[in-house]
Amino acid sequence: MTSFRFEALKAASNRKPVAVPELGKKSEIFGSNVFNDKAMRQHLTSEAYKAVRSAMDYGTKIDRKMADFVALGMKEWAMSKGVTHYTHWFQPLTGTTAEKHDAFFETSFDGADPVEKFSGSLLVQQEPDASSFPNGGIRNTFEARGYTAWDPTSPAFIFGTTLCIPTVFVSYTGEALDNKTPLLRALLSIDEAATEVAKFFDKNVKKVTPTLGWEQEYFLIDDALAASRPDILQTGRTLLGHVSAKGQQLEDHYFGSIPTRVLNYMRDLENECMLLGIPVKTRHNEVAPNQFELAPIFEETNLAVDHNSLLMDVMQKVGERHHFKVLFHEKPFKGVNGSGKHNNWSLATDTGVNLLAPGKTPNSNLQFLTFFINTIKAVSIYEELLRASIASASNDHRLGANEAPPAIISIFIGQQLTKVLEELEGVSTGKLSPEEKTDLKLNVVGKIPDVLLDNTDRNRTSPFAFTGNKFEFRAVGSTANCANAMTTLNAIVAKQLIDFKKEVDALVETGLKKDEAIFNVLREYIKETKNILFEGDGYSKEWEEEAARRGLSNHKTTPSALKAKVSQKSLDLFSELNVMNNTEVEARYEIELEDYIKKIQIEGRVLGDIVRNHIIPTAFKYQNILIKNIKGFKDIFGDGYEEYAGEQLIILKKISMHVNELNAKLHLMMDARKEANVVESLEEKAHAYCDKVKPYYDEIRYHADKLELMVDNEYWVLTKYRELLFTR
Numbered sequence: 001m002t003s004f005r006f007e008a009l010k011a012a013s014n015r016k017p018v019a020v021p022e023l024g025k026k027s028e029i030f031g032s033n034v035f036n037d038k039a040m041r042q043h044l045t046s047e048a049y050k051a052v053r054s055a056m057d058y059g060t061k062i063d064r065k066m067a068d069f070v071a072l073g074m075k076e077w078a079m080s081k082g083v084t085h086y087t088h089w090f091q092p093l094t095g096t097t098a099e100k101h102d103a104f105f106e107t108s109f110d111g112a113d114p115v116e117k118f119s120g121s122l123l124v125q126q127e128p129d130a131s132s133f134p135n136g137g138i139r140n141t142f143e144a145r146g147y148t149a150w151d152p153t154s155p156a157f158i159f160g161t162t163l164c165i166p167t168v169f170v171s172y173t174g175e176a177l178d179n180k181t182p183l184l185r186a187l188l189s190i191d192e193a194a195t196e197v198a199k200f201f202d203k204n205v206k207k208v209t210p211t212l213g214w215e216q217e218y219f220l221i222d223d224a225l226a227a228s229r230p231d232i233l234q235t236g237r238t239l240l241g242h243v244s245a246k247g248q249q250l251e252d253h254y255f256g257s258i259p260t261r262v263l264n265y266m267r268d269l270e271n272e273c274m275l276l277g278i279p280v281k282t283r284h285n286e287v288a289p290n291q292f293e294l295a296p297i298f299e300e301t302n303l304a305v306d307h308n309s310l311l312m313d314v315m316q317k318v319g320e321r322h323h324f325k326v327l328f329h330e331k332p333f334k335g336v337n338g339s340g341k342h343n344n345w346s347l348a349t350d351t352g353v354n355l356l357a358p359g360k361t362p363n364s365n366l367q368f369l370t371f372f373i374n375t376i377k378a379v380s381i382y383e384e385l386l387r388a389s390i391a392s393a394s395n396d397h398r399l400g401a402n403e404a405p406p407a408i409i410s411i412f413i414g415q416q417l418t419k420v421l422e423e424l425e426g427v428s429t430g431k432l433s434p435e436e437k438t439d440l441k442l443n444v445v446g447k448i449p450d451v452l453l454d455n456t457d458r459n460r461t462s463p464f465a466f467t468g469n470k471f472e473f474r475a476v477g478s479t480a481n482c483a484n485a486m487t488t489l490n491a492i493v494a495k496q497l498i499d500f501k502k503e504v505d506a507l508v509e510t511g512l513k514k515d516e517a518i519f520n521v522l523r524e525y526i527k528e529t530k531n532i533l534f535e536g537d538g539y540s541k542e543w544e545e546e547a548a549r550r551g552l553s554n555h556k557t558t559p560s561a562l563k564a565k566v567s568q569k570s571l572d573l574f575s576e577l578n579v580m581n582n583t584e585v586e587a588r589y590e591i592e593l594e595d596y597i598k599k600i601q602i603e604g605r606v607l608g609d610i611v612r613n614h615i616i617p618t619a620f621k622y623q624n625i626l627i628k629n630i631k632g633f634k635d636i637f638g639d640g641y642e643e644y645a646g647e648q649l650i651i652l653k654k655i656s657m658h659v660n661e662l663n664a665k666l667h668l669m670m671d672a673r674k675e676a677n678v679v680e681s682l683e684e685k686a687h688a689y690c691d692k693v694k695p696y697y698d699e700i701r702y703h704a705d706k707l708e709l710m711v712d713n714e715y716w717v718l719t720k721y722r723e724l725l726f727t728r
């Protein structure tokens, strides 16, 4: 019998690695499709170049006339590379990127004078017909105007034959409708706050840049096999499928030799990344079969976020050439590791110092401790908001198992720094004696080794881990736009640094020396933030109980986790820092609830379809075979047939039992869905989907997966786990 599954398997097993063109040394091709510094120098007048540079470095405005010059240079550069179209490229609140291409080509009204044109006004601002993007009530459809505005801090790039101009996306009334705008505001806020604090240690610091190095985990599945699974196509994950006998238990995939077909995909992808100026560096097999990872060198956060969003699009496109479907879902397969997007975060000064790296002198170490402890303090105050920033329907499946952190946010700092904090906690109140100062300098602050033992491998269950010279926010999910987590993290640390500066200044006013004031404030912070530090096993029952005693939140599902976004504490934080006003925060909350509801709703519908139209009919077909077989035995052996057909009868009955259960559960699921659909409040509707509808998915899956084990392999229509995970 042929079925889609077998045809797909045949196609997949006949694949050959796709050849990849050699483009030359990475360092030579890097950024050649980016309107970067080199291209700007070549194609812009010196005034125009200076205007863009100053906008990039100091956030100054570019006037229209200058924008015309920039547009001209950009167009020339792009056309010299075969580009025909341009687009404002932005990140609406859909979780993906958006683009609408327009040709440079123009004519006069009668079709005469065809010409290639691109003006400053088109570069700077556009008004896309954007009424279909989520806006959480910010825009009414009759007032659907939205504007995209050029972000000169992220350079334009060429993809295919289109010039892409990174932009923000805001409503007619100026509210942010995208991920980038609040991020840029948060980055500005932390720059200002961190610069003030860094000046305690070095007067020359003028700018602090938050950096981000993301790690992208993903699965690669042959595209024919992916197409044979309606659940993968429509939800990005398998809603059904019995786990295969071999999964990741032999630990033979992680860091293993990369399969040739996959390696060619990676090389092709890296070529594209090089041209686009995405500095990818690391590639390897991840823990689960057919799971891989890619990571770049860290960059300024806004650029890093753009690069990650762009990369996800490029990964899928390059995948098509290699007959791979890239699965970004946090948990595409039951029973094996899911995928994260660990966000490595730090702060760098314009004097070349990483503020989260211990230095060589007591002064630089005190600076490090200041930023290190303030980050801990920020996370301890806003742990719930941080948890909310990584909440999504798909990440709910990942958290709490298989090397992904649990839903409780805590910080891992390692033994060495735990000891340093313990010693600092003993610092005297008020003025310090000369002996104490010397002791602190020599024995505590002076003793932090400049290269801390790499903590990375010992914190697999920590959501937020210090790894020697940066914090690794491991809870971020693989489908996420990093902007959500990065806006929150940078905002909470900015707020904390502002408060810290005020406290230190106040103590200095009372007559303490600056160092003494800093030690005094840090000592109190250490005492206050013990609740957030945790070095143990994040999956244990004991930790859940302990965390509850410590007052830490433990939101296992997205509807309950998201609520912190609209708490008074969160609204105050974002409005005080001018990152988002209340309307913007509330709109995002609404959009994320809606997104959750829709995703769970789609899963329910897909599950219903597969079970009703694929699985149950398959079970009936196999039962007919069994019935024929049993009847045959009866024809031959008469009443004694059961001696020979006993097993068949048992299977026949078991299949009926599972089919009955499936039908019953499907009805219950559909009833629950109907009830959820008429709930008015979004919040309650999300909870109804989460608590009343979704639990049926596992129950349904249980019976479907049992049937998979019973029905003849030849009849089973859904491509199996072993085929999805081990074909490469």
Ligand SMILES: NC(=O)CC[C@H](N)C(=O)O
Pocket: 217, 287, 337, 338, 339, 340, 341, 398, 402, 403, 404, 405, 474
């Ligand atoms: N080796 C690893 O770091 C595994 C991480 C894991 N895949 C996650 O979900 O975060």
